[in-house]
Amino acid sequence: MMRWIVALMTLALGAAVIVTFVNPEFTLAGAGQDWFPTEVGRGAEVVDDLYDTTNWIAVALLVLTFVLLSWTVWRGAGRRDGEGSDRHGSGGLEVLWTAVPAVLIAYLTWIQIGARDEISAATAGDSPLVIDVEGAQFDWRFRYAGADGVLGNLDDITEVVEMAVPIGRNVELRMHSVDVIHSFYVPDLRLKRDVVPGTVTPLRFQIDPEDYAAAGSPATLELRCAELCGWGHYAMVGRLRPMEPAAFDAWLIARGEDKFSNRAAGAPEEPESDGEFEDEEED
Amino acid sequence: MGALRAAFSRETEVHAVPVHEPRGLIGRYVFSTDHKVIGIQFFLLGLVMLGFGGLLALLMRYQLAWPFTKVPIVGEWLFPGTGGAMTPEIYTALFTLHGTVMVFFVVIPLLTGAFGNYLIPMMIGAPDMAFPRMNALAFWLLIPGVACLIMSMTTPGGGSGAGWTAYPPLTTVGDFAPGSLSGQSWWLMAVTFAGVSSLLGALNYVVTIVKMRAPGLTAMRLPLTVWGLCIAAILQLLALPVLTSGTALLAVDRIFDASLFTPGNASDGIGGQPLLWQHLFWFYSHPAVYVMVLPAMGMVSDILSVHSRKPVFGYRPMVFAMMAIAGLGFLVWGHHMFTSGMDPRLEMAFLASTMFIAVPSGVKTFNWLGTLWGARIRLTTANLFAIGFVAQFVIGGLSGLWLASTPIDSYMHDTYTVVAHFHYIVFGASLFALFGGLYHWWPKMTGRRMHEGLGRIHFVGTFVGTNAVFLMMHQLGLRGMIRRTADPLIQDAVAALQPLNVFITWSAVALVAVQGVFLLNLVYGLFLARRGEENPWRAATLEWESASPPPAGNFRRVLRVERGPYEYSVRPENEVDYLPQAAPMEAP
Ligand SMILES: [Cu+2]
Ligand SMILES: [Cu+2]
Numbered sequence: 001m002m003r004w005i006v007a008l009m010t011l012a013l014g015a016a017v018i019v020t021f022v023n024p025e026f027t028l029a030g031a032g033q034d035w036f037p038t039e040v041g042r043g044a045e046v047v048d049d050l051y052d053t054t055n056w057i058a059v060a061l062l063v064l065t066f067v068l069l070s071w072t073v074w075r076g077a078g079r080r081d082g083e084g085s086d087r088h089g090s091g092g093l094e095v096l097w098t099a100v101p102a103v104l105i106a107y108l109t110w111i112q113i114g115a116r117d118e119i120s121a122a123t124a125g126d127s128p129l130v131i132d133v134e135g136a137q138f139d140w141r142f143r144y145a146g147a148d149g150v151l152g153n154l155d156d157i158t159e160v161v162e163m164a165v166p167i168g169r170n171v172e173l174r175m176h177s178v179d180v181i182h183s184f185y186v187p188d189l190r191l192k193r194d195v196v197p198g199t200v201t202p203l204r205f206q207i208d209p210e211d212y213a214a215a216g217s218p219a220t221l222e223l224r225c226a227e228l229c230g231w232g233h234y235a236m237v238g239r240l241r242p243m244e245p246a247a248f249d250a251w252l253i254a255r256g257e258d259k260f261s262n263r264a265a266g267a268p269e270e271p272e273s274d275g276e277f278e279d280e281e282e283d
Numbered sequence: 284m285g286a287l288r289a290a291f292s293r294e295t296e297v298h299a300v301p302v303h304e305p306r307g308l309i310g311r312y313v314f315s316t317d318h319k320v321i322g323i324q325f326f327l328l329g330l331v332m333l334g335f336g337g338l339l340a341l342l343m344r345y346q347l348a349w350p351f352t353k354v355p356i357v358g359e360w361l362f363p364g365t366g367g368a369m370t371p372e373i374y375t376a377l378f379t380l381h382g383t384v385m386v387f388f389v390v391i392p393l394l395t396g397a398f399g400n401y402l403i404p405m406m407i408g409a410p411d412m413a414f415p416r417m418n419a420l421a422f423w424l425l426i427p428g429v430a431c432l433i434m435s436m437t438t439p440g441g442g443s444g445a446g447w448t449a450y451p452p453l454t455t456v457g458d459f460a461p462g463s464l465s466g467q468s469w470w471l472m473a474v475t476f477a478g479v480s481s482l483l484g485a486l487n488y489v490v491t492i493v494k495m496r497a498p499g500l501t502a503m504r505l506p507l508t509v510w511g512l513c514i515a516a517i518l519q520l521l522a523l524p525v526l527t528s529g530t531a532l533l534a535v536d537r538i539f540d541a542s543l544f545t546p547g548n549a550s551d552g553i554g555g556q557p558l559l560w561q562h563l564f565w566f567y568s569h570p571a572v573y574v575m576v577l578p579a580m581g582m583v584s585d586i587l588s589v590h591s592r593k594p595v596f597g598y599r600p601m602v603f604a605m606m607a608i609a610g611l612g613f614l615v616w617g618h619h620m621f622t623s624g625m626d627p628r629l630e631m632a633f634l635a636s637t638m639f640i641a642v643p644s645g646v647k648t649f650n651w652l653g654t655l656w657g658a659r660i661r662l663t664t665a666n667l668f669a670i671g672f673v674a675q676f677v678i679g680g681l682s683g684l685w686l687a688s689t690p691i692d693s694y695m696h697d698t699y700t701v702v703a704h705f706h707y708i709v710f711g712a713s714l715f716a717l718f719g720g721l722y723h724w725w726p727k728m729t730g731r732r733m734h735e736g737l738g739r740i741h742f743v744g745t746f747v748g749t750n751a752v753f754l755m756m757h758q759l760g761l762r763g764m765i766r767r768t769a770d771p772l773i774q775d776a777v778a779a780l781q782p783l784n785v786f787i788t789w790s791a792v793a794l795v796a797v798q799g800v801f802l803l804n805l806v807y808g809l810f811l812a813r814r815g816e817e818n819p820w821r822a823a824t825l826e827w828e829s830a831s832p833p834p835a836g837n838f839r840r841v842l843r844v845e846r847g848p849y850e851y852s853v854r855p856e857n858e859v860d861y862l863p864q865a866a867p868m869e870a871p
Contacts, residue, residue: 003660009746014674020754021681021682035758035762036761037763047690047691047693050690050691051691054685054691057684061681062677062681068656072657073670076658079659081860082659084852085852086850086852086855087596088594088849089597089598090597094650097645101642101645102639105641109638109639116630179456180460181450191694192694194622194624196557198546198554198555199546199624222776224765224774225765226696227450228375228767230375230444233371234371234769234773235371
């Protein structure tokens, strides 16, 4: 009785793990979506492909080990006293199950290193749009170069929470933090990079026009802090707003003009941050 | 290494240690220097802390299923200030405490402290540890450690809210987190006490194993449990000083504003380097994962072999695989820092070294399967938990393939996929080995057997519960749910999967409830079970040469070891199908 329970439980677990690992295109009850979020980054599909490749190897090993485990247990528990083997090992098998996994692992390592290069090559090339990103407990602040094209002077354009980015153009973030470690995480771009105080961390990406269209052109992409940064960590969320390049340029110029007209009219200067933590939570 | 090899290769001399029976109840049961009493003390403390850590996990699960709502039953008592609901501050303190308790006060003390203490002298035929008083000190240092943890929860500002990883500057600058006031300092002290305790224990284990083996017990005749414990102890000896100096340096930053890990102004780059702490911390804490799993691997090998009446398949490859895991384990700490912005060349090296740990891990898995192959398997509770260990170790190992790969990790790092991955190892593997070990060595410790029927219910419930809790966490992580979030609903993509979080929470409730069966079994095994079986599993290793429970001094005679530890099913025609390690050679 117990041998049946153990064997079937093991098989069921193996099957459940395979189903969950291979990221099936099942529609979830009510959600109607795949497990992975949509993918809109240039080069980001490499991550998904690598995940799939890794899983074919993982699934092969899962099938092998779980079938062997449940079979040996089911069979062995049915043996009677005196029927068991006293075999101590096998040199040939040891060589086999050291060498075959070693080759598989070497292959995986090789394609992973290749994928790293492929991802960085996808956004290589010069003159990216540079955006300065500042992480602070518990919000995101963005700074664009103004009309002079230089970051770090008075005509910079500042934004909070929402970062507008042009579609199909390389973007280079220069990320830094004013307090603790944060992490810039955009699931749809398959990107995550820590924002460490005391250093400026560069990060490049590009929203791929075709992928973006294929993903249904979402109006915003979720940005969130992935590194524990204090009690408000859970709510340190932001957005990326992908824009057509022409619309983006127009928006940037308009923002620059707003800023100066406001200042000329004696309006208070653009706030560094909206400060109110609760404000961001609402949307 | 040469000296170690020399120490292992020669036979140790016979020891005739005078055994002095301690006098009085306190001398015998409280301030005892007997390794068995100390081992049991570690068990008691570890199991109490396991219950505590489990309840913390339940509170966390409640918050994740129904964020910021009133916690039923205990809410008003625990969180009177908020009408019984949790605040984000409380939630961060909860997961920090859960991680700290489970790593430093449950899994490490139970595997190395409890099983290490109880089993090492028994399995190598020694009367006690090499340094019995230091051994007692190792246990008693945990008590102030626990006291410091309790203090950290009750100080103004609340417990540390920086996670068990305690990354600065969150932990060094008081303004950055409420718990970074004195709560963080108490936390540092608690971890330091636990670290020094492990260090003393580790030194003791290595010396005992090297110097006090029974005559004839060469290195390649040691049970794999002893090998696992020995390699784990060596890991601790090499890695713990780094963590302990790290915590001391962090304390210097906090108390004297030294700025070792705390950067100055963001733009000028002056000041300390936060990544330095991450390097120091993971240089210890990755090997710590192997401290938590190598003894478990050893115990599982022993349990599978005894209860399946079959020699461990590939004993030597098993030993070498453990050594390889431990050795590679020192070269992989950077895989916790793939997104930290460290040098890409380092990234590549850590990627490769981490991937290759899969090879010795695979060798172990296949040898466990080889052990079961063709065996006459008894599905005792101990064996069931060992089989469960193998299944779940495979799952935890394979999800590690994603996380070792930097491109995939840059997506999955700090998500629930990581939470799922390491819980498959520390819960699905280490804790299963611990349960298996308890069922297996219980008759040794008490002279009674726990109830097999209750044990089977406990196993099936725990196995189903564990997977119900942790399997779907992979999915939440694939969807982008971050770790340490107090409110999954805040992420739009994840909010759609909230039914999964509710399901996991209910599964966790069931998983904790099933442990009631285990408590019942403990009571049964302590008081109700029949006494009198000296070696109920017919195991061949030395600990069963002693009475059950063993007297002070352990063995009535000097044991002479004649053979390896796993001679099962070697005499199928006989009533006794195995050859005890210390049974005299038969005349040819
Ligand atoms: Cu943050
Ligand atoms: Cu690690």
